Amino acid sequence: MFEAIAFYLFAFLTIAMFYITVMSKHALYSMTALAAGMIFISAFFFILGADFLGAVQIIVYSGAVMALYAFGMMFFDSTRELKEKTTPSLLVFGLGGMAALMTVIIVAAPIVSDNIAAAYPIVEGVGNTQAVGMVLFTKYLIPFEVAAVMLLVAMISGIVLAGKKMDISLTLVEDDEIPQHDKEKEKAES
Amino acid sequence: MDVAFIIETIIKIVVLLLVFSALAGFGTYFERKVLAFMQRRLGPMHVGPYGLLQIAADGVKLFTKEDIIPQNVVAPIFKIAPVITAATAFMAAAAIPFLPEFTLFGYTVRPIIADVNIGVLYVVGVMAIGLYGPLLGGMASANKWSLISAARAASVFISYEVVTGLALLSPIMLVGSLSLIDMNNYQSDSWMVWSQPVAFVLFVIAAFAETGRTPFHLIANDHEIIDGFGTEYSGMRWGLFFIGEYANMFFISFLTALIFLGGFGDGSFLGALALLGKVAFLFFFFLWTRAAWPDVRPDQLMWLCWKVLMPIAILNIVVTGFVVMFKG
Numbered sequence: 187m188f189e190a191i192a193f194y195l196f197a198f199l200t201i202a203m204f205y206i207t208v209m210s211k212h213a214l215y216s217m218t219a220l221a222a223g224m225i226f227i228s229a230f231f232f233i234l235g236a237d238f239l240g241a242v243q244i245i246v247y248s249g250a251v252m253a254l255y256a257f258g259m260m261f262f263d264s265t266r267e268l269k270e271k272t273t274p275s276l277l278v279f280g281l282g283g284m285a286a287l288m289t290v291i292i293v294a295a296p297i298v299s300d301n302i303a304a305a306y307p308i309v310e311g312v313g314n315t316q317a318v319g320m321v322l323f324t325k326y327l328i329p330f331e332v333a334a335v336m337l338l339v340a341m342i343s344g345i346v347l348a349g350k351k352m353d354i355s356l357t358l359v360e361d362d363e364i365p366q367h368d369k370e371k372e373k374a375e376s
Numbered sequence: 377m378d379v380a381f382i383i384e385t386i387i388k389i390v391v392l393l394l395v396f397s398a399l400a401g402f403g404t405y406f407e408r409k410v411l412a413f414m415q416r417r418l419g420p421m422h423v424g425p426y427g428l429l430q431i432a433a434d435g436v437k438l439f440t441k442e443d444i445i446p447q448n449v450v451a452p453i454f455k456i457a458p459v460i461t462a463a464t465a466f467m468a469a470a471a472i473p474f475l476p477e478f479t480l481f482g483y484t485v486r487p488i489i490a491d492v493n494i495g496v497l498y499v500v501g502v503m504a505i506g507l508y509g510p511l512l513g514g515m516a517s518a519n520k521w522s523l524i525s526a527a528r529a530a531s532v533f534i535s536y537e538v539v540t541g542l543a544l545l546s547p548i549m550l551v552g553s554l555s556l557i558d559m560n561n562y563q564s565d566s567w568m569v570w571s572q573p574v575a576f577v578l579f580v581i582a583a584f585a586e587t588g589r590t591p592f593h594l595i596a597n598d599h600e601i602i603d604g605f606g607t608e609y610s611g612m613r614w615g616l617f618f619i620g621e622y623a624n625m626f627f628i629s630f631l632t633a634l635i636f637l638g639g640f641g642d643g644s645f646l647g648a649l650a651l652l653g654k655v656a657f658l659f660f661f662f663l664w665t666r667a668a669w670p671d672v673r674p675d676q677l678m679w680l681c682w683k684v685l686m687p688i689a690i691l692n693i694v695v696t697g698f699v700v701m702f703k704g
Contacts, residue, residue: 214453214516253533256526
Protein backbone atom coordinates (compact mmCIF):
# COMPACT_ATOMS: atom_id res chain seq x y z
CA MET A 187 0.00 0.00 0.00
CA PHE A 188 2.75 2.43 0.94
CA GLU A 189 4.54 1.74 -2.30
CA ALA A 190 1.37 2.63 -4.21
CA ILE A 191 0.90 5.85 -2.22
CA ALA A 192 4.55 6.79 -2.72
CA PHE A 193 4.38 5.96 -6.44
CA TYR A 194 1.31 8.08 -7.14
CA LEU A 195 2.58 10.93 -4.97
CA PHE A 196 5.92 11.08 -6.73
CA ALA A 197 4.37 10.47 -10.16
CA PHE A 198 2.08 13.46 -9.61
CA LEU A 199 4.94 15.60 -8.28
CA THR A 200 7.25 14.67 -11.17
CA ILE A 201 4.63 15.45 -13.81
CA ALA A 202 3.70 18.71 -12.08
CA MET A 203 7.35 19.78 -11.93
CA PHE A 204 8.08 19.00 -15.57
CA TYR A 205 4.82 20.73 -16.56
CA ILE A 206 6.06 23.88 -14.82
CA THR A 207 9.45 23.45 -16.52
CA VAL A 208 7.88 23.43 -19.96
CA MET A 209 5.07 25.94 -19.47
CA SER A 210 6.68 28.63 -17.33
CA LYS A 211 8.00 31.72 -19.04
CA HIS A 212 10.20 32.45 -16.09
CA ALA A 213 13.66 30.93 -16.49
CA LEU A 214 14.24 30.63 -12.74
CA TYR A 215 10.94 28.77 -12.20
CA SER A 216 11.75 26.38 -15.04
CA MET A 217 15.20 25.67 -13.67
CA THR A 218 14.03 25.09 -10.11
CA ALA A 219 11.18 22.87 -11.27
CA LEU A 220 13.52 20.85 -13.49
CA ALA A 221 15.92 20.27 -10.58
CA ALA A 222 13.03 19.25 -8.31
CA GLY A 223 11.66 16.92 -10.98
CA MET A 224 15.05 15.23 -11.31
CA ILE A 225 15.07 14.58 -7.56
CA PHE A 226 11.50 13.23 -7.57
CA ILE A 227 12.43 10.79 -10.37
CA SER A 228 15.01 9.23 -8.05
CA ALA A 229 12.12 8.23 -5.77
CA PHE A 230 10.99 5.69 -8.40
CA PHE A 231 14.40 4.01 -8.27
CA PHE A 232 14.18 3.84 -4.48
CA ILE A 233 10.65 2.37 -4.65
CA LEU A 234 11.91 -0.31 -7.08
CA GLY A 235 14.75 -1.19 -4.71
CA ALA A 236 17.46 0.19 -7.00
CA ASP A 237 19.09 2.30 -4.30
CA PHE A 238 22.34 2.75 -6.18
CA LEU A 239 20.68 4.14 -9.29
CA GLY A 240 18.50 6.39 -7.15
CA ALA A 241 21.49 7.94 -5.42
CA VAL A 242 23.32 8.27 -8.75
CA GLN A 243 20.26 10.00 -10.22
CA ILE A 244 20.37 12.56 -7.41
CA ILE A 245 24.13 13.12 -7.67
CA VAL A 246 24.47 13.24 -11.44
CA TYR A 247 21.32 15.04 -12.57
CA SER A 248 20.44 17.30 -9.68
CA GLY A 249 23.90 17.73 -8.22
CA ALA A 250 25.99 18.14 -11.34
CA VAL A 251 24.01 18.64 -14.56
CA MET A 252 21.42 21.03 -13.15
CA ALA A 253 24.05 22.96 -11.21
CA LEU A 254 25.92 23.55 -14.47
CA TYR A 255 22.67 24.73 -16.10
CA ALA A 256 22.26 27.11 -13.20
CA PHE A 257 25.80 28.31 -13.71
CA GLY A 258 24.95 29.13 -17.31
CA MET A 259 21.89 31.02 -16.09
CA MET A 260 24.13 33.47 -14.24
CA PHE A 261 24.72 35.34 -17.50
CA PHE A 262 21.04 36.29 -17.84
CA ASP A 263 18.89 38.44 -15.65
CA SER A 264 16.96 35.51 -14.26
CA THR A 265 14.61 37.63 -12.17
CA ARG A 266 12.73 38.88 -15.23
CA GLU A 267 10.14 37.11 -17.31
CA LEU A 268 11.26 35.99 -20.71
CA LYS A 269 9.46 37.43 -23.74
CA GLU A 270 9.30 34.59 -26.21
CA LYS A 271 9.20 35.43 -29.90
CA THR A 272 7.00 32.52 -30.86
CA THR A 273 3.58 32.17 -29.34
CA PRO A 274 2.74 28.65 -28.19
CA SER A 275 0.22 26.95 -30.41
CA LEU A 276 -2.41 24.92 -28.57
CA LEU A 277 -2.99 22.81 -31.66
CA VAL A 278 0.66 21.70 -31.84
CA PHE A 279 0.70 21.08 -28.10
CA GLY A 280 -2.47 18.99 -28.22
CA LEU A 281 -1.46 16.96 -31.26
CA GLY A 282 2.07 16.41 -29.93
CA GLY A 283 0.74 15.23 -26.57
CA MET A 284 -1.77 12.90 -28.21
CA ALA A 285 0.92 11.45 -30.50
CA ALA A 286 3.21 10.78 -27.54
CA LEU A 287 0.36 9.11 -25.64
CA MET A 288 -0.53 6.97 -28.65
CA THR A 289 3.09 5.84 -29.04
CA VAL A 290 3.24 4.80 -25.40
CA ILE A 291 -0.04 2.87 -25.72
CA ILE A 292 1.00 1.17 -28.97
CA VAL A 293 4.32 0.04 -27.50
CA ALA A 294 3.06 -0.78 -24.02
CA ALA A 295 -0.26 -2.49 -24.79
CA PRO A 296 1.17 -5.80 -26.05
CA ILE A 297 3.49 -6.09 -23.03
CA VAL A 298 1.00 -5.22 -20.29
CA SER A 299 -0.83 -8.54 -20.59
CA ASP A 300 2.34 -10.62 -20.39
CA ASN A 301 4.38 -10.80 -17.27
CA ILE A 302 7.43 -8.72 -17.94
CA ALA A 303 10.56 -10.83 -17.38
CA ALA A 304 13.79 -9.15 -16.39
CA ALA A 305 16.66 -9.81 -18.78
CA TYR A 306 19.10 -9.52 -15.88
CA PRO A 307 17.22 -10.62 -12.76
CA ILE A 308 18.49 -9.58 -9.35
CA VAL A 309 21.00 -12.08 -8.00
CA GLU A 310 20.18 -13.12 -4.46
CA GLY A 311 22.75 -12.17 -1.87
CA VAL A 312 24.47 -9.65 -4.12
CA GLY A 313 24.10 -5.96 -3.38
CA ASN A 314 22.67 -3.40 -5.72
CA THR A 315 26.02 -1.80 -6.47
CA GLN A 316 27.67 -5.11 -7.29
CA ALA A 317 24.80 -6.09 -9.61
CA VAL A 318 25.12 -2.83 -11.57
CA GLY A 319 28.89 -3.27 -11.72
CA MET A 320 28.65 -6.83 -13.03
CA VAL A 321 26.31 -5.92 -15.89
CA LEU A 322 28.24 -2.75 -16.68
CA PHE A 323 31.63 -4.43 -16.91
CA THR A 324 30.57 -7.57 -18.78
CA LYS A 325 27.57 -7.18 -21.07
CA TYR A 326 27.74 -3.39 -21.54
CA LEU A 327 31.51 -2.88 -21.36
CA ILE A 328 31.91 -1.44 -24.88
CA PRO A 329 29.07 1.13 -24.65
CA PHE A 330 30.44 2.10 -21.25
CA GLU A 331 33.96 2.65 -22.60
CA VAL A 332 32.66 4.49 -25.67
CA ALA A 333 30.66 6.80 -23.41
CA ALA A 334 33.85 7.49 -21.45
CA VAL A 335 35.71 8.37 -24.67
CA MET A 336 32.85 10.64 -25.72
CA LEU A 337 33.04 12.50 -22.40
CA LEU A 338 36.80 12.83 -22.85
CA VAL A 339 36.29 14.33 -26.31
CA ALA A 340 33.78 16.81 -24.88
CA MET A 341 36.15 17.71 -22.07
CA ILE A 342 39.16 18.27 -24.33
CA SER A 343 37.16 20.37 -26.80
CA GLY A 344 35.77 22.37 -23.87
CA ILE A 345 39.29 23.09 -22.63
CA VAL A 346 40.46 24.02 -26.15
CA LEU A 347 37.53 26.39 -26.68
CA ALA A 348 37.78 28.03 -23.28
CA GLY A 349 41.55 28.09 -23.05
CA LYS A 350 42.38 30.25 -26.05
CA LYS A 351 43.09 33.39 -24.04
CA MET A 352 44.14 31.73 -20.83
CA ASP A 353 47.93 31.79 -21.24
CA ILE A 354 48.16 34.76 -18.83
CA SER A 355 46.49 34.82 -15.44
CA LEU A 356 45.30 38.28 -14.41
CA THR A 357 45.61 37.29 -10.76
CA LEU A 358 49.34 36.65 -11.04
CA VAL A 359 50.08 39.85 -12.97
CA GLU A 360 50.96 42.94 -10.95
CA ASP A 361 48.34 45.67 -11.00
CA ASP A 362 50.41 48.23 -12.92
CA GLU A 363 51.28 45.72 -15.64
CA ILE A 364 47.64 45.23 -16.57
CA PRO A 365 46.85 47.44 -19.61
CA GLN A 366 44.68 50.30 -18.40
CA HIS A 367 41.82 51.70 -20.44
CA ASP A 368 40.72 54.65 -18.36
CA LYS A 369 39.78 57.92 -19.99
CA GLU A 370 42.49 60.02 -18.35
CA LYS A 371 45.23 58.05 -20.00
CA GLU A 372 43.59 58.27 -23.38
CA LYS A 373 43.24 62.00 -22.95
CA ALA A 374 46.87 62.35 -21.96
CA GLU A 375 47.96 60.36 -24.98
CA SER A 376 45.88 62.35 -27.40
CA MET B 377 5.49 -2.92 6.91
CA ASP B 378 3.78 -3.13 10.23
CA VAL B 379 2.41 -0.26 12.24
CA ALA B 380 5.15 -0.48 14.86
CA PHE B 381 7.80 0.14 12.18
CA ILE B 382 6.00 3.21 10.88
CA ILE B 383 5.48 4.66 14.36
CA GLU B 384 9.12 3.96 15.21
CA THR B 385 10.32 5.68 12.03
CA ILE B 386 8.14 8.74 12.64
CA ILE B 387 9.39 9.00 16.23
CA LYS B 388 13.00 8.73 14.99
CA ILE B 389 12.42 11.48 12.42
CA VAL B 390 10.86 13.81 15.00
CA VAL B 391 13.65 13.17 17.53
CA LEU B 392 16.31 13.77 14.86
CA LEU B 393 14.69 17.02 13.74
CA LEU B 394 14.28 18.32 17.30
CA VAL B 395 17.76 17.31 18.48
CA PHE B 396 19.63 18.71 15.51
CA SER B 397 17.57 21.91 15.24
CA ALA B 398 18.39 22.53 18.91
CA LEU B 399 22.04 21.56 18.35
CA ALA B 400 22.21 23.99 15.44
CA GLY B 401 21.11 26.70 17.87
CA PHE B 402 23.68 25.60 20.42
CA GLY B 403 26.25 25.46 17.61
CA THR B 404 26.05 29.23 17.20
CA TYR B 405 26.60 29.63 20.97
CA PHE B 406 29.58 27.25 20.95
CA GLU B 407 31.02 29.05 17.96
CA ARG B 408 30.80 32.46 19.62
CA LYS B 409 32.26 31.13 22.87
CA VAL B 410 35.13 29.23 21.26
CA LEU B 411 36.03 32.14 18.99
CA ALA B 412 35.84 34.49 21.99
CA PHE B 413 38.17 32.38 24.15
CA MET B 414 40.65 32.01 21.30
CA GLN B 415 40.66 35.79 20.85
CA ARG B 416 40.92 36.44 24.63
CA ARG B 417 37.37 37.70 24.98
CA LEU B 418 34.45 36.35 26.99
CA GLY B 419 31.79 36.09 24.28
CA PRO B 420 28.10 36.23 25.18
CA MET B 421 27.84 36.68 28.97
CA HIS B 422 24.75 38.73 29.79
CA VAL B 423 21.72 36.55 29.07
CA GLY B 424 21.55 33.73 31.63
CA PRO B 425 24.52 32.01 33.29
CA TYR B 426 27.59 32.32 31.02
CA GLY B 427 25.29 33.63 28.32
CA LEU B 428 23.62 30.25 27.89
CA LEU B 429 20.17 31.75 27.30
CA GLN B 430 21.56 33.81 24.41
CA ILE B 431 20.21 31.05 22.11
CA ALA B 432 16.68 31.64 23.42
CA ALA B 433 17.05 35.38 22.95
CA ASP B 434 18.35 34.91 19.41
CA GLY B 435 15.54 32.46 18.68
CA VAL B 436 12.86 34.87 19.89
CA LYS B 437 14.42 37.62 17.84
CA LEU B 438 14.57 35.52 14.67
CA PHE B 439 11.02 34.21 15.03
CA THR B 440 9.40 37.56 15.78
CA LYS B 441 11.33 39.64 13.27
CA GLU B 442 9.37 40.84 10.27
CA ASP B 443 9.74 38.58 7.26
CA ILE B 444 10.60 41.04 4.51
CA ILE B 445 10.20 40.06 0.88
CA PRO B 446 12.07 42.86 -0.93
CA GLN B 447 10.92 44.45 -4.15
CA ASN B 448 12.02 42.92 -7.47
CA VAL B 449 12.85 39.49 -6.03
CA VAL B 450 11.29 36.35 -7.50
CA ALA B 451 9.11 35.74 -4.46
CA PRO B 452 8.29 31.98 -4.65
CA ILE B 453 11.92 30.96 -5.28
CA PHE B 454 13.17 33.51 -2.76
CA LYS B 455 10.86 32.02 -0.11
CA ILE B 456 11.70 28.39 -0.80
CA ALA B 457 15.51 28.70 -1.00
CA PRO B 458 16.22 28.67 2.79
CA VAL B 459 13.89 25.69 3.19
CA ILE B 460 15.95 23.78 0.61
CA THR B 461 19.14 24.35 2.62
CA ALA B 462 17.60 23.12 5.87
CA ALA B 463 15.61 20.28 4.27
CA THR B 464 18.50 18.76 2.32
CA ALA B 465 20.70 18.84 5.43
CA PHE B 466 18.12 16.82 7.35
CA MET B 467 17.32 14.54 4.40
CA ALA B 468 20.99 13.58 4.24
CA ALA B 469 20.79 12.52 7.89
CA ALA B 470 18.32 9.71 7.05
CA ALA B 471 21.11 7.25 6.24
CA ILE B 472 23.53 8.12 9.07
CA PRO B 473 23.71 5.70 12.02
CA PHE B 474 23.94 8.15 14.91
CA LEU B 475 24.45 5.56 17.67
CA PRO B 476 24.90 1.79 17.82
CA GLU B 477 21.87 -0.44 18.36
CA PHE B 478 20.56 -0.31 21.89
CA THR B 479 17.69 -1.93 23.79
CA LEU B 480 15.14 0.31 25.48
CA PHE B 481 12.46 -1.38 27.65
CA GLY B 482 13.04 -4.66 25.83
CA TYR B 483 12.67 -3.07 22.39
CA THR B 484 15.70 -2.93 20.12
CA VAL B 485 16.16 0.53 18.68
CA ARG B 486 18.35 1.12 15.63
CA PRO B 487 19.20 4.82 15.57
CA ILE B 488 19.22 5.07 11.77
CA ILE B 489 16.13 6.11 9.85
CA ALA B 490 16.72 4.21 6.61
CA ASP B 491 19.48 1.59 6.50
CA VAL B 492 20.02 1.71 2.74
CA ASN B 493 23.01 -0.27 1.50
CA ILE B 494 24.44 2.77 -0.32
CA GLY B 495 24.52 5.02 2.75
CA VAL B 496 27.69 6.96 1.90
CA LEU B 497 26.61 7.72 -1.64
CA TYR B 498 23.17 8.88 -0.51
CA VAL B 499 24.46 11.16 2.26
CA VAL B 500 27.11 12.79 0.07
CA GLY B 501 24.69 13.16 -2.84
CA VAL B 502 21.91 14.77 -0.85
CA MET B 503 24.34 17.07 0.95
CA ALA B 504 25.51 18.23 -2.47
CA ILE B 505 21.90 19.14 -3.31
CA GLY B 506 22.20 21.69 -0.50
CA LEU B 507 23.90 23.90 -3.05
CA TYR B 508 20.46 24.87 -4.38
CA GLY B 509 19.77 26.89 -1.22
CA PRO B 510 22.50 29.51 -1.74
CA LEU B 511 22.20 29.21 -5.51
CA LEU B 512 18.47 29.88 -5.81
CA GLY B 513 18.50 32.34 -2.92
CA GLY B 514 21.23 34.31 -4.63
CA MET B 515 19.67 34.18 -8.08
CA ALA B 516 16.17 35.10 -6.89
CA SER B 517 17.41 38.15 -4.97
CA ALA B 518 17.68 41.25 -7.11
CA ASN B 519 21.10 41.99 -5.67
CA LYS B 520 24.55 41.89 -7.22
CA TRP B 521 26.26 40.54 -4.09
CA SER B 522 23.75 37.72 -3.90
CA LEU B 523 24.39 36.85 -7.54
CA ILE B 524 28.18 36.76 -7.02
CA SER B 525 27.63 34.54 -4.00
CA ALA B 526 25.36 32.23 -5.99
CA ALA B 527 28.00 31.89 -8.72
CA ARG B 528 30.61 31.06 -6.10
CA ALA B 529 28.28 28.57 -4.42
CA ALA B 530 27.79 26.71 -7.70
CA SER B 531 31.50 26.61 -8.55
CA VAL B 532 32.67 25.66 -5.05
CA PHE B 533 30.08 22.92 -4.55
CA ILE B 534 30.57 21.33 -7.96
CA SER B 535 34.37 21.41 -7.62
CA TYR B 536 34.60 20.06 -4.11
CA GLU B 537 31.96 17.42 -4.71
CA VAL B 538 34.58 15.85 -7.00
CA VAL B 539 37.19 15.86 -4.21
CA THR B 540 34.71 14.42 -1.68
CA GLY B 541 33.74 11.63 -4.04
CA LEU B 542 37.30 10.73 -5.02
CA ALA B 543 38.52 10.89 -1.41
CA LEU B 544 35.76 8.52 -0.28
CA LEU B 545 36.42 6.10 -3.13
CA SER B 546 39.58 4.61 -1.64
CA PRO B 547 38.02 3.72 1.78
CA ILE B 548 35.06 2.29 -0.15
CA MET B 549 37.47 0.14 -2.19
CA LEU B 550 39.02 -1.22 1.01
CA VAL B 551 35.68 -1.94 2.71
CA GLY B 552 33.90 -3.20 -0.41
CA SER B 553 30.58 -1.74 0.69
CA LEU B 554 28.80 1.60 0.61
CA SER B 555 26.91 1.03 3.86
CA LEU B 556 28.02 3.21 6.75
CA ILE B 557 27.42 0.36 9.22
CA ASP B 558 29.71 -1.96 7.22
CA MET B 559 32.31 0.80 7.18
CA ASN B 560 32.06 1.13 10.93
CA ASN B 561 32.38 -2.62 11.48
CA TYR B 562 35.40 -2.81 9.14
CA GLN B 563 37.37 -0.61 11.53
CA SER B 564 37.11 -2.89 14.55
CA ASP B 565 40.87 -3.64 14.41
CA SER B 566 42.34 -0.36 13.34
CA TRP B 567 40.84 2.95 12.26
CA MET B 568 40.57 3.83 8.61
CA VAL B 569 42.60 6.98 9.18
CA TRP B 570 45.76 4.87 9.70
CA SER B 571 45.39 3.01 6.40
CA GLN B 572 43.98 5.99 4.44
CA PRO B 573 45.54 9.14 5.93
CA VAL B 574 45.57 10.97 2.58
CA ALA B 575 41.89 10.31 1.96
CA PHE B 576 41.11 11.53 5.48
CA VAL B 577 42.91 14.85 4.99
CA LEU B 578 41.29 15.35 1.58
CA PHE B 579 37.84 14.58 2.95
CA VAL B 580 38.22 17.00 5.86
CA ILE B 581 39.42 19.79 3.53
CA ALA B 582 36.49 19.14 1.20
CA ALA B 583 34.15 19.11 4.21
CA PHE B 584 35.16 22.70 4.98
CA ALA B 585 34.26 23.69 1.42
CA GLU B 586 30.97 21.78 1.36
CA THR B 587 29.78 23.36 4.60
CA GLY B 588 31.20 26.75 3.64
CA ARG B 589 33.33 27.11 6.75
CA THR B 590 36.07 29.61 7.21
CA PRO B 591 39.12 28.90 5.13
CA PHE B 592 36.61 28.49 2.28
CA HIS B 593 33.93 30.86 3.56
CA LEU B 594 33.63 32.62 0.21
CA ILE B 595 29.96 31.97 -0.41
CA ALA B 596 28.88 34.47 2.24
CA ASN B 597 32.07 36.40 2.80
CA ASP B 598 30.98 39.19 5.15
CA HIS B 599 33.82 41.61 4.51
CA GLU B 600 33.72 41.29 0.75
CA ILE B 601 30.24 40.52 -0.57
CA ILE B 602 28.17 41.56 2.51
CA ASP B 603 26.32 38.36 3.42
CA GLY B 604 26.27 36.84 -0.05
CA PHE B 605 23.04 34.99 -0.73
CA GLY B 606 21.73 36.04 2.69
CA THR B 607 21.95 39.79 2.05
CA GLU B 608 18.26 40.25 1.22
CA TYR B 609 16.96 37.82 3.82
CA SER B 610 15.59 38.62 7.26
CA GLY B 611 14.06 36.87 10.23
CA MET B 612 13.55 33.12 10.30
CA ARG B 613 14.24 32.64 6.60
CA TRP B 614 17.75 33.86 7.23
CA GLY B 615 17.83 31.66 10.34
CA LEU B 616 16.93 28.58 8.28
CA PHE B 617 20.14 29.02 6.25
CA PHE B 618 22.04 28.86 9.52
CA ILE B 619 20.16 25.83 10.83
CA GLY B 620 21.04 24.10 7.56
CA GLU B 621 24.70 25.11 7.78
CA TYR B 622 25.17 23.99 11.37
CA ALA B 623 23.18 20.78 10.89
CA ASN B 624 25.42 20.03 7.89
CA MET B 625 28.50 20.60 10.06
CA PHE B 626 27.23 18.07 12.61
CA PHE B 627 26.26 15.51 9.96
CA ILE B 628 29.58 15.78 8.13
CA SER B 629 31.34 15.35 11.49
CA PHE B 630 29.33 12.16 12.04
CA LEU B 631 30.27 11.01 8.54
CA THR B 632 33.99 11.66 9.13
CA ALA B 633 33.91 9.90 12.49
CA LEU B 634 32.06 6.88 11.06
CA ILE B 635 34.20 6.46 7.95
CA PHE B 636 37.67 7.38 9.18
CA LEU B 637 37.79 7.49 12.97
CA GLY B 638 36.38 4.14 13.97
CA GLY B 639 32.76 5.21 14.44
CA PHE B 640 31.02 3.62 17.41
CA GLY B 641 33.45 0.68 17.52
CA ASP B 642 31.91 -2.54 18.78
CA GLY B 643 28.61 -0.86 19.63
CA SER B 644 28.98 -0.81 23.40
CA PHE B 645 27.98 2.12 25.58
CA LEU B 646 31.59 3.31 25.64
CA GLY B 647 31.73 3.07 21.86
CA ALA B 648 28.64 5.28 21.58
CA LEU B 649 30.21 7.81 23.94
CA ALA B 650 33.42 7.67 21.90
CA LEU B 651 31.46 8.44 18.71
CA LEU B 652 29.85 11.48 20.32
CA GLY B 653 33.27 12.56 21.60
CA LYS B 654 34.78 12.29 18.12
CA VAL B 655 31.89 14.27 16.64
CA ALA B 656 32.28 16.94 19.31
CA PHE B 657 36.00 17.20 18.56
CA LEU B 658 35.42 17.45 14.81
CA PHE B 659 32.83 20.19 15.38
CA PHE B 660 35.32 21.98 17.61
CA PHE B 661 37.90 21.56 14.85
CA PHE B 662 35.64 23.52 12.48
CA LEU B 663 35.53 26.39 14.99
CA TRP B 664 39.24 26.13 15.82
CA THR B 665 40.12 26.48 12.14
CA ARG B 666 37.86 29.52 11.88
CA ALA B 667 39.74 31.20 14.73
CA ALA B 668 43.17 30.29 13.37
CA TRP B 669 43.01 30.68 9.60
CA PRO B 670 42.25 33.55 7.22
CA ASP B 671 40.02 33.09 4.20
CA VAL B 672 41.54 32.16 0.86
CA ARG B 673 40.74 33.92 -2.41
CA PRO B 674 38.24 32.32 -4.81
CA ASP B 675 40.90 31.62 -7.44
CA GLN B 676 43.12 30.02 -4.77
CA LEU B 677 40.18 27.85 -3.76
CA MET B 678 39.71 26.61 -7.33
CA TRP B 679 43.47 26.16 -7.75
CA LEU B 680 43.58 24.08 -4.58
CA CYS B 681 40.71 21.90 -5.73
CA TRP B 682 41.66 21.15 -9.34
CA LYS B 683 45.45 21.37 -9.29
CA VAL B 684 46.31 19.99 -5.86
CA LEU B 685 43.55 17.98 -4.21
CA MET B 686 42.13 16.20 -7.25
CA PRO B 687 45.47 14.83 -8.57
CA ILE B 688 46.38 13.69 -5.04
CA ALA B 689 42.99 11.99 -4.69
CA ILE B 690 43.40 10.18 -8.01
CA LEU B 691 46.96 9.07 -7.10
CA ASN B 692 45.60 7.82 -3.80
CA ILE B 693 42.94 5.77 -5.60
CA VAL B 694 45.51 4.26 -7.99
CA VAL B 695 47.82 3.29 -5.12
CA THR B 696 44.92 1.86 -3.11
CA GLY B 697 43.83 -0.09 -6.18
CA PHE B 698 47.27 -1.70 -6.54
CA VAL B 699 47.40 -2.51 -2.82
CA VAL B 700 43.93 -4.08 -2.89
CA MET B 701 44.80 -6.06 -6.04
CA PHE B 702 48.14 -7.49 -4.88
CA LYS B 703 47.64 -7.86 -1.14
CA GLY B 704 44.17 -9.36 -1.15
